[in-house]
Amino acid sequence: MESSGALATEGIGSSALIFLGTGCSSAVPNAMCLIQPSDPPCRVCSQSLVLPPDQNPNYRCNTSLLIDYCQGDGKHNYILIDVGKNFREQVVRWFTFHKIPHLDSIILTHEHADAVLGLDDVRAVQPFSPTNDIDPTTVFLSQHSMESISEKFPYLIKKKLKEGQEVRRVAQFDWKIIEVSCEKPFVASGLQFIPLPVMHGEDYVSLGFLFGEKCKVAYVSDVSRFPTTTEYVISKSGAGQLDLLILDTLYRHGSHNTHFCFPQTLEAIKRICPKRALLIGMTHEFDHHKDNEFLSEWSRREGIPVQLARDGLRLPVDL
Ligand SMILES: [Zn+2]
Numbered sequence: 001m002e003s004s005g006a007l008a009t010e011g012i013g014s015s016a017l018i019f020l021g022t023g024c025s026s027a028v029p030n031a032m033c034l035i036q037p038s039d040p041p042c043r044v045c046s047q048s049l050v051l052p053p054d055q056n057p058n059y060r061c062n063t064s065l066l067i068d069y070c071q072g073d074g075k076h077n078y079i080l081i082d083v084g085k086n087f088r089e090q091v092v093r094w095f096t097f098h099k100i101p102h103l104d105s106i107i108l109t110h111e112h113a114d115a116v117l118g119l120d121d122v123r124a125v126q127p128f129s130p131t132n133d134i135d136p137t138t139v140f141l142s143q144h145s146m147e148s149i150s151e152k153f154p155y156l157i158k159k160k161l162k163e164g165q166e167v168r169r170v171a172q173f174d175w176k177i178i179e180v181s182c183e184k185p186f187v188a189s190g191l192q193f194i195p196l197p198v199m200h201g202e203d204y205v206s207l208g209f210l211f212g213e214k215c216k217v218a219y220v221s222d223v224s225r226f227p228t229t230t231e232y233v234i235s236k237s238g239a240g241q242l243d244l245l246i247l248d249t250l251y252r253h254g255s256h257n258t259h260f261c262f263p264q265t266l267e268a269i270k271r272i273c274p275k276r277a278l279l280i281g282m283t284h285e286f287d288h289h290k291d292n293e294f295l296s297e298w299s300r301r302e303g304i305p306v307q308l309a310r311d312g313l314r315l316p317v318d319l
């Protein structure tokens, strides 16, 4: 079901969403399940020892989405949401598989390690220049994320060289601050995005994004609670029904202080009532085929198709 039910008929010149990563911050397989296996061993993680990643939907890199945005002129713009710890692996696997030749812009949800630590490696997908004389990639981020990145990566913030200092090749960025408000849309590579502030723990605001004119898509990767104003903007009973909701789910059971787990994710989907939903951010507690069978049942009962996404999934969508 995950590859059928596309939101657009695939053809030359169509836009698509490419799931570069659908896993939690420590990614799947969980390293401890491999180096200190339990008895019996973790079913999900031990699959990574016998199946190559591209045949293993339980192999999950840090959550990240690539929007292949194709406007009327047939030109493709590639917009990346989040650049986590696995960015380089995601490029090597999925940019090649889906023939992505470059990146046009980057949008950050927040400044946690699994959303930003790949920024250094963006150099690898930029043209080579020993003098750093290239067009920078625009990064859209909140003021809070900007301050954190200035501390994590001071060398990625452009400064004049001091006298006698050698030029070293680093990724080139043009940093653009966005407002943490549903009222303040911004445009990245020709596509409009509405920021969706959400609680990611009660002491922290992360951003989701709403985009697409023909098909309305909301992407919310790190959430423990929806503020009322944000939920209104993406709800069928509020500003209008989404065609697709891409939503966080960390553990299969229970709850967590900084993320939705499966029960809260399904509750939120019922309230928001999109035409369709795909889940991301999963730990090794989720077993792709088994839990998608459970979700097929749930979807029939509730009338909203929901499935776990998987790394490498490409979904044609009319933006
Ligand atoms: Zn495991």
Ligand SMILES: [Zn+2]
Binding pocket: 110, 112, 200, 222
């Ligand atoms: Zn986070």
